[in-house]
């Protein structure tokens with residue numbers, strides 16, 4: 001029976017041709033609470049929509065007669081090979097989409113040759129995910145593994161988690177800086193979002209005081225014992241806290257996730273972080289901030305290649321990856337497309353999402369006259385505006 005189910009899934013997956021197809025099919029696989037938590041954004045969803053729409057404002061300037069019979073879409077991250085410049089963004093509570101949750105995503109990423117950033121709020125322990133993410137049947141050598149971090153008011157909670165991550169072998173942590181509080185998400189309030197009782201957070205002990213669910217997620221990173229509240233720490237600052245983090249991270253690299261301005265990029269460099277991710281949390285935090293594709297160039301211009309710059313938000317096609325790399329990103333992370341794939345068919349669905357993005361990226365490279373990721377540059381794009389398009393960026 002189980003194998004018939006998997007065959008049917010495979011047939012259904014082969015009929016899914018795009019990430020938009022995957023998104024539509026995923027909707028029938030999740031209940032309203034999970035679907036709206038995954039797909040939704042903060043406020044009126046202006047930034048959520050703009051993340052995707054920004055990709056349509058950039059046009060590709062293809063070059064022809066350049067022998068594209070061989071094309072290499074690969075790159076590397078922390079000295080590990082990647083099949084293409086694509087990673088899987090941190091997303092909380094993946095077992096809401098499928099019982100195999102984070103482990104299925106990590107296995108698909110390892111087999112494909114991608115990298116996973118595990119959420120602090122995973123429904124699988126960071127040890128199990130590291131094992132799944134670094135055990136691969138098809139890519140040689142060790143795989144890279146990131147852990148997304150929220151710092152709690154009770155620093156012991158964070159230190160315990162970091163010690164576990166170091167012991168498990170994580171390469172880097174990505175500190176999310178755009179969430180001193182959780183954004184205002186109407187769907188979570190209306191649906192009384194709550195982690196169902198059969199699921200558990202994988203990185204906290206029962207008595208840690210950390211839990212999720214209730215009227216608003218913001219209220220609910222809360223203590224079971226009111227005497228010992230344990231929420232995100234909204235008092236984080238550049239000077240004291242990046243240094244503190246360095247002192248408790250051992251050899252793990254420190255990346256910042258959520259940079260949107262040249263000013264903060266400059267501060268990140270000044271504080272010696274190892275890399276940055278241009279992100280607006282998929283439009284789930286402050287509404288009306290810039291789309292990430294449009295924030296990317298000012299960050300790239302300040303960093304000038306001194307540390308890697310990654311980007312996430314709104315990436316739904318291989319041509320979107322192409323455009324972000326042209327604008328100076330070293331790597332793109334995708335969030336929701338992976339969750340849609342997971343909801344549709346577990347590990348195979350995630351693999352389908354990754355394969356679609358790879359096929360589209362490689363074809364875009366070839367049709368635009370590129371055979372290597374290093375050839376992608378701003379000269380290959382133009383920006384559309386109300387008057388037509390600007391041919392030079």
Ligand SMILES: Cc1cc2nc3c(=O)[nH]c(=O)nc-3n(C[C@H](O)[C@H](O)[C@H](O)COP(=O)(O)O)c2cc1C
Pocket residue numbers: 037038039051089090091092119120121148176257279280281282283284312313314315333334335336337
């Ligand atoms: C359901 C969901 C849960 C998320 N959970 C986290 C999280 O726990 N930590 C975090 O830093 N970002 C989280 N994010 C944001 C993603 O890491 C990423 O920034 C965003 O999803 C990228 O946009 P995309 O979904 O349009 O690709 C989450 C995103 C979604 C959709």
Ligand SMILES: CCCCC(=O)C(=O)O
Pocket residue numbers: 092121212217221281284
């Ligand atoms: C309580 C988990 C918050 C996860 C998160 O960052 C998100 O939903 O965007």
